[in-house]
Amino acid sequence: MSRLQAEHLYKVFGRRPEAAVKRLEGGTSREELRSDGTTAAVIDASFSVEAGHIFVVMGLSGSGKSTLLRMLNGLSEPTSGRVLFDGQDLTELTPRELRKVRSQKISMVFQHFALFPHRSVMENAAYGLEVQGVPREERDRRAIEALELAGLKGWEKSWPDELSGGMQQRVGLARALATDADLLLMDESFSALDPLIRRDMQDQLLELQARLKKTIIFITHDLNEAMRLGDRIAVMRDGRIVQNGTAEDILVRPANDYVASFIQDVDRSRVLTAGSIMAEPSTAKGARAGNGSTVRTDQDVLDAAPATVTTETPIAELFTPFSSSDDAVAVTGADGALAGVVTRERLLSVLGEQPHTAPPADEPPTGEAKAKVIAGA
Numbered sequence: 482m483s484r485l486q487a488e489h490l491y492k493v494f495g496r497r498p499e500a501a502v503k504r505l506e507g508g509t510s511r512e513e514l515r516s517d518g519t520t521a522a523v524i525d526a527s528f529s530v531e532a533g534h535i536f537v538v539m540g541l542s543g544s545g546k547s548t549l550l551r552m553l554n555g556l557s558e559p560t561s562g563r564v565l566f567d568g569q570d571l572t573e574l575t576p577r578e579l580r581k582v583r584s585q586k587i588s589m590v591f592q593h594f595a596l597f598p599h600r601s602v603m604e605n606a607a608y609g610l611e612v613q614g615v616p617r618e619e620r621d622r623r624a625i626e627a628l629e630l631a632g633l634k635g636w637e638k639s640w641p642d643e644l645s646g647g648m649q650q651r652v653g654l655a656r657a658l659a660t661d662a663d664l665l666l667m668d669e670s671f672s673a674l675d676p677l678i679r680r681d682m683q684d685q686l687l688e689l690q691a692r693l694k695k696t697i698i699f700i701t702h703d704l705n706e707a708m709r710l711g712d713r714i715a716v717m718r719d720g721r722i723v724q725n726g727t728a729e730d731i732l733v734r735p736a737n738d739y740v741a742s743f744i745q746d747v748d749r750s751r752v753l754t755a756g757s758i759m760a761e762p763s764t765a766k767g768a769r770a771g772n773g774s775t776v777r778t779d780q781d782v783l784d785a786a787p788a789t790v791t792t793e794t795p796i797a798e799l800f801t802p803f804s805s806s807d808d809a810v811a812v813t814g815a816d817g818a819l820a821g822v823v824t825r826e827r828l829l830s831v832l833g834e835q836p837h838t839a840p841p842a843d844e845p846p847t848g849e850a851k852a853k854v855i856a857g858a
Contacts, residue, residue: 589667651685
C-alpha cells in the first residue's frame with residue numbers, strides 16, 4: 482500500500498504564485514513565467530511511494546528535486562497540491578502539528594552531514610530523540626543501537642572532526658535511524674563523498690533497508706546511484722517529472738530523448754536482471770509433445786541447466802555459466818520454483834539492443850514503434 486502520496490504539487494516563487502499556477506495549468510510555459518520574474522520550481526508533481534520502498538528522485542541542478550523534497554516534510558509549503566502521509570494531509574496541519582510529525586515520523590539525512598561539532602558522536606546520534614523529549618537513558622541506548630546499525634560501534638565518544646567524511650555521514654544516518662521514523666528523506670546524502678566511500682554508503686543503506694524496511698525518498702543527480710538504490714525512480718527536468726518507473730523501465734523504455742541521453746552510458750548488464758529478460762520454459766509440466774514423447778518437467782529443466790539464478794540476479798552474472806555451456810540458465814522465483822529460462826542468444830540480443838523512447842502519452846504507439854514496445858525493445 483502507498484505510504485506517501487504527492488498530488489499535483491506546484492511550487493512557484495515570485496509575485497502572485499497562485500495565478501501563476503493557473504497559467505501553468507492553462508499551458509503557459511516555465512520560460513514564459515520566468516520572463517515575468519516568476520520561477521516555477523516544481524510543476525504538477527504527482528507520485529506515490531509504497532511502504533518499505535526506496536523512491537529515488539533524480540535530476541540535474543535546478544530540476545526542482547530538492548524543492549520537491551522540502552514540500553514532502555512541510556519545510557516548504559506547496560503553492561498548490563497536497564502531500565498525504567499514511568492518509569493524513571500534511572498541507573492542512575498547523576505548524577505545531579507539523580513539527581510533531583517531523584520530530585516523530587519523518588527524519589532527514591543531509592548532504593553535508595549537519596553534525597554539531599561540540600557534541601560527541603553519540604550525542605549527535607541522539608539529538609532527534611532529545612528534541613522529542615525522550616529521557617537521557619533511553620535516548621543513549623537507542624543512539625548506541627543506531628550507531629551500531631550504521632557501522633560505528635566503538636566511536637560513540639568520539640568527536641565529529643575525528644571522523645572521515647564517510648563516517649560523519651554514517652552518524653547522520655544513525656541520527657535518522659535512532660528516532661525510528663517511518664519515513665527517511667535523504668537529500669543528496671552521498672554526493673559529497675569520494676566515489677569509493679559513496680559506494681560503501683550505498684551498500685550500507687541497502688543492507689539496512691533489507692533489515693529495517695523503511696520508506697525512503699532519496700534525492701540524487703547520479704543515474705548510477707539512482708539505478709542501484711531505487712525501487713522506483715522519478716526523473717525530473719525543469720520542475721516536472723518526465724518519467725516515473727523502475728530502473729528497467731527507464732533503461733529499456735525511456736520516455737523521451739532527455740531521459741535517453743541520461744541512460745546512454747549505463748551498464749545494462751548491472752541494471753537488468755534475469756527476471757526481466759527470461760523467457761517462459763519451452764515445455765510445460767506433464768504435457769505430451771505432438772509426436773507422443775514426454776515433455777520435460779520443470780525439475781528436468783532445473784537439473785539440466787548449467788546454473789540456476791533468481792529473478793533478481795543481474796545479467797552480468799550470467800556470463801560465467803554461458804562461457805562453458807550453451808544450455809539455457811534456469812531462473813527461479815522467490816519460492817524456488819522455475820520461473821523461466823535465459824538462453825545465450827537472448828542475453829546477447831539484450832546487451833546489443835538500443836533503448837527506444839516511448840511515444841508521447843497522448844499518442845498510442847503505431848507501426849514499427851508499437852512492435853518495439855511490445856517486444857520490450
